[in-house]
Amino acid sequence: MRRLSIFNVVSLTIGFVFLYLPIILLVIYSFNAGRSVAVWGGWSTKWYSSVFENQQLLAASWVTLKVGVLSASVATVLGTLSALALARFGRFKGRTLFSAMVYAPLVMPEVITGLSLLLLFVSLNIDRGFWTIVLSHITFTMCFVAVVVQSRLSSFDRSIEEAALDLGCTPFMTFFRITLPIILPAVISGWMLAFTLSLDDFVIASFTTGPGATTLPMKIYSDVRLGIKPEINAICSLMIAVVTVTVMIASVMTKRQEVERERAERLAVAGR
Amino acid sequence: MTVNPKISPPSNRRWIVTSIPYLWMLVFFLVPFFIVLKISFSSSEIAQPPYAPAFDFMTDTWNDTLEKLLTLTSDNYSRLFQDSIYFSSYLSSLWIAGSSTVMMLFIAYPIAYAMARAPKSWRPTLVMMVVLPFWTSFLIRIYAWIAILSEEGLLNTLLTSLGIIDEPIQILSTNTAVYIGILYSYLPFMVLPLYSTLEKMDESLIESAKDLGCTSIGAFWRITAPLSIPGVIAGCFLVFIPAVGEFVIPDLLGGSETIMIGKTMWEEFFNNRDWPAASGVAIALLLLLMIPIMIFQSNEARQQEAGQ
Numbered sequence: 001m002r003r004l005s006i007f008n009v010v011s012l013t014i015g016f017v018f019l020y021l022p023i024i025l026l027v028i029y030s031f032n033a034g035r036s037v038a039v040w041g042g043w044s045t046k047w048y049s050s051v052f053e054n055q056q057l058l059a060a061s062w063v064t065l066k067v068g069v070l071s072a073s074v075a076t077v078l079g080t081l082s083a084l085a086l087a088r089f090g091r092f093k094g095r096t097l098f099s100a101m102v103y104a105p106l107v108m109p110e111v112i113t114g115l116s117l118l119l120l121f122v123s124l125n126i127d128r129g130f131w132t133i134v135l136s137h138i139t140f141t142m143c144f145v146a147v148v149v150q151s152r153l154s155s156f157d158r159s160i161e162e163a164a165l166d167l168g169c170t171p172f173m174t175f176f177r178i179t180l181p182i183i184l185p186a187v188i189s190g191w192m193l194a195f196t197l198s199l200d201d202f203v204i205a206s207f208t209t210g211p212g213a214t215t216l217p218m219k220i221y222s223d224v225r226l227g228i229k230p231e232i233n234a235i236c237s238l239m240i241a242v243v244t245v246t247v248m249i250a251s252v253m254t255k256r257q258e259v260e261r262e263r264a265e266r267l268a269v270a271g272r
Numbered sequence: 273m274t275v276n277p278k279i280s281p282p283s284n285r286r287w288i289v290t291s292i293p294y295l296w297m298l299v300f301f302l303v304p305f306f307i308v309l310k311i312s313f314s315s316s317e318i319a320q321p322p323y324a325p326a327f328d329f330m331t332d333t334w335n336d337t338l339e340k341l342l343t344l345t346s347d348n349y350s351r352l353f354q355d356s357i358y359f360s361s362y363l364s365s366l367w368i369a370g371s372s373t374v375m376m377l378f379i380a381y382p383i384a385y386a387m388a389r390a391p392k393s394w395r396p397t398l399v400m401m402v403v404l405p406f407w408t409s410f411l412i413r414i415y416a417w418i419a420i421l422s423e424e425g426l427l428n429t430l431l432t433s434l435g436i437i438d439e440p441i442q443i444l445s446t447n448t449a450v451y452i453g454i455l456y457s458y459l460p461f462m463v464l465p466l467y468s469t470l471e472k473m474d475e476s477l478i479e480s481a482k483d484l485g486c487t488s489i490g491a492f493w494r495i496t497a498p499l500s501i502p503g504v505i506a507g508c509f510l511v512f513i514p515a516v517g518e519f520v521i522p523d524l525l526g527g528s529e530t531i532m533i534g535k536t537m538w539e540e541f542f543n544n545r546d547w548p549a550a551s552g553v554a555i556a557l558l559l560l561l562m563i564p565i566m567i568f569q570s571n572e573a574r575q576q577e578a579g580q
Contacts, residue, residue, distance in 0.1 A: 004386060004389060004390060005389075007382070007386075008382075008385070008386035008389055008390075009386070011382035011383050011385070011386050012383060012386045012387070012390075012398075015379075015382075015383035015386075015459075015463075016401060018456070018459070019401075019402070019405050019456075019459065020405065022413065022416035022417055022420060022456070023405060023408065023412075023413065023416055025416065025419065025420065025426060026412070026415070026416040026419065029419065036424065038419075038424055038425055038426050038428075038429040039429070078292065078293045078296055079293075081289050081290075081292055081293045082293040082297075084289055085286075085289055085290040085293065085294075089286050089289075089290060092286070092290060094294070097302075098290070098293075098294055098297070101297040101298070101301050101302060102293075102297065103569065104301070104565075105301065107509075107510075107513045107514065107561075107565055107568065109513075109514065109516070109517025109518075109534060109557060109561070110517070110519070111517055111519050111534045111537050111538060111554065111557075112308075112517065112554045112557060112558060115308060115537070115541065115550060115551065115554050116301075116304030116305055116307065116308045116554070117300065117304055119304060119307045119308055119311055119547070119551070120299075120300070120303060120304040120307055123307055135300065136300075138296075138300075139296070139297075139300040139301060142293065142296070146293075196407055199409065200409045200410055200411070202410070202411055202520060203519055203520065206542075207541075217409065217411050220411055220412075220415070221411060221520075221524075224411075224415055224418065224524060225524075232415065233419075236409070236412040236415060236416075239408065239409060239412060240408045240412065243407045243408050243409075244404070244407075244408075247404060247407050251400060
């Protein structure tokens with residue numbers, strides 16, 4: 001096996017320190033008893049308890065969670081349908097426009113997406129608030145779902161689908177019995193991606209929100225503008241913990257599924 | 273086996289599958305752009321909503337619309353060139369995004385290279401370690417840097433206690449902090465495409481170059497670097513395109529000297545409530561990014577064809 005050179009080890013180390021140090025410091029200082037961001041005043045969990053007493057923060061978290069679950073679920077359905085259309089239906093009328101519309105939001109600056117959606121809601125006379133944030137989040141996250149699912153669709157053996165159709169399965173049944181179980185890991189990771197993007201979004205939500213709907217990033221942003229508060233460190237650390245645990249579980253699950261699938265494939269080949 | 277007659281031919285169902293997301297994207301993605309375009313030609317007004325529409329398709333006749341088209345107010349666009357704040361924010365956005373992309377390339381390349389040379393069993397873990405911070409909120413990662421860079425922050429405290437500096441230096445609210453923020457937030461976008469091209473590369477090419485008398489550095493410049501060009505292009509655009517329109521980083525880390533187009537548009541919209549001007553800035557930003565986006569997409573398409 002090749003050995004890494006000193007240069008390789010050093011660049012990896014510096015790279016990972018750069019990536020992780022700010023986050024680790026943020027988590028450590030969320031346990032700081034003092035108010036300062038630089039002076040250590042001993043360990044304490046008081047900022048965590050003050051997070052749970054802060055009604056505004058809790059309300060914002062609840063709104064964010066609801067927006068995330070709702071928009072990720074609808075976006076997963078729409079994104080999977082788009083992926084099916086792009087990966088399976090060959091050249092249909094208007095395909096170029098469709099694929100351009102699906103790929104463009106991936107690189108579109110958020111300020112443009114936010115402004116254009118807001119102006120749409122205004123010209124349609126829709127009251128802005130919770131539901132307009134959900135609609136906007138569905139729109140920009142479904143494209144990410146579409147890309148994730150499409151890459152899985154284009155890499156699997158289509159002869160299984162064809163076999164099912166030949167054996168009298170309807171296209172509808174084929175999708176639910178054959179295609180969906182195979183692409184399910186991609187669909188689930190698409191949902192998770194959509195969910196985290198929605199939790200994370202500040203710019204688009206700020207444009208499309210109305211009175212009464214404040215998401216957690218909006219709340220954090222307005223607090224940060226007023227200055228550093230240890231409470232924000234605590235809520236951020238909680239969010240980091242939730243995301244880290246979710247990503248860890250997901251990666252273990254996909255790994256297990258992959259191992260299982262490989263074993264099943266080996267068994268199938270051996271049984272032949 | 274007989275085919276169930278109740279089932280309609282597949283093309284019918286396909287039409288349904290495609291039309292739902294298609295309609296969604298038309299209504300929520302394409303139509304809004306035309307609205308932005310329309311409003312960018314109207315004039316600002318103190319009202320709710322704060323603009324006087326240039327067109328009113330409900331009441332106008334064709335002739336009215338035609339007449340209005342001829343006398344269309346392009347004030348918002350001529351302002352883009354006359355008002356120095358717009359022009360300089362375009363230039364400075366391009367400059368900040370461009371130079372941080374180049375810096376990023378030099379930071380990310382050694383990391384991606386080391387990842388690609390690491391033992392095979394480590395690689396998935398290394399990739400996951402690069403991606404993991406990306407899953408935590410963007411705002412949180414920027415916030416973490418405020419605590420480090422501010423005047424009474426960790427970096428200044430550390431440097432003064434070590435005696436390197438006597439007085440805290442101002443890093444937060446300068447362009448330096450904006451560069452640090454961009455480099456930090458977009459690092460995975462550069463590392464991952466570079467890693468995926470470097471990982472696919474055939475090791476034996478370098479070995480044979482060395483056998484034929486090339487030095488390690490020579491082999492790198494003659495073989496590794498040229499072969500990684502597609503990854504370099506993908507990574508550069510993935511960093512450059514979103515960095516140009518960035519709002520959160522210049523707003524939270526930058527100061528009054530930092531003018532970037534995303535921030536200018538935000539202020540035009542939220543602080544000055546000038547919707548037509550904000551729309552004009554948005555359309556201009558879109559035109560500015562059109563070319564890089566098209567280069568990026570054709571690079572991706574070429575890569576996919578090469579892969580198949």
